[in-house]
Amino acid sequence: MHRFAVAALLFALACGPALAQKPAPVADPAVDRRVQELSNELRCLVCQNQTLADSNAELAVDLRNAVREQVVAGRTDAQIFEYLVARYGDFVLYRPPFKATTLLLWAGPFVLLLAALGVLFGALRRRRGQAAEAPPDAEEQARAAALLGTPGPGRDGT
């Protein structure tokens, strides 16, 4: 029991500062969870390689609060993303939408893969063609046998 109290105290101390930075707490875990999920999908524009959930920039706090308000107001995820995209552009989304300007981004890796496979099969087919073209004739086999010091084909060399 005593041990548990110490652990609880340590836990509270460790969490204290982290909790202090969060926006005004709302007593609804479902809202918290959705804000968290949405913030994980959104980019903080101040520190561009962090999500809105990870960032402690002032703007990130404001935007999380804006997201929270919309969640509380009952907006759908799509509506909330739309709200932010209208203001900050597709750049806020960590998953860019599929459209004309992002075609290369989405299709690029698959195009590259197909091109690479094409080159690979081409090379393989050429190699197989070469191998089939030149089977050793009798003279070549005799020469090979002479070089190897073995008595011609048809007998075991050992």
Added chain:
Amino acid sequence: MKKFLLPLALFLVVVGFLGVGLKLNPREVPSPLIGKPAPLFSLPVLHQPDKVMTNADLKGQVWMLNVWASWCVSCREEHPVLVDLAKRNVLPIYGLNYKDKTDEAKAWLKQFGDPYTLSLVDAQGRIGIDYGVYGVPETYVIDREGVIRYKRIGIVTEDLVREKILPLVAELKK
């Protein structure tokens, strides 16, 4: 020799892409607001807290919106350019005092000069979010129909005023 041409060409293409990538400024995110109507605001005026101003009042004018704050270091660098632009009387400059303390903002304008026709107080940064502000200073040029025609993220420089803003304003005023 011929064997190396294809890899060399590919290499040069990659170098080209990387070279362009190096020169791009990742902070300059293209704003989706250009060509869209400026989001509506209705905000208290910095020097007349009882008065509320909205951008609907500015229909029919070409005007500039400059987002600034007394805590913003780059704004200091930008400020002389705005003061100078205001003196030329080409277009009214409205300030959006973003997430600032009113007394500090007023003291700042007293110290460095006030280029703004009016400054509006956005203490919570809500209007900033509507305008897609993420780094102060930011500057917008808005046309007679109330459409955003230009957005600058970061400092407005003398060169930018001469090469971009003045020609744009002249065209919008035609």
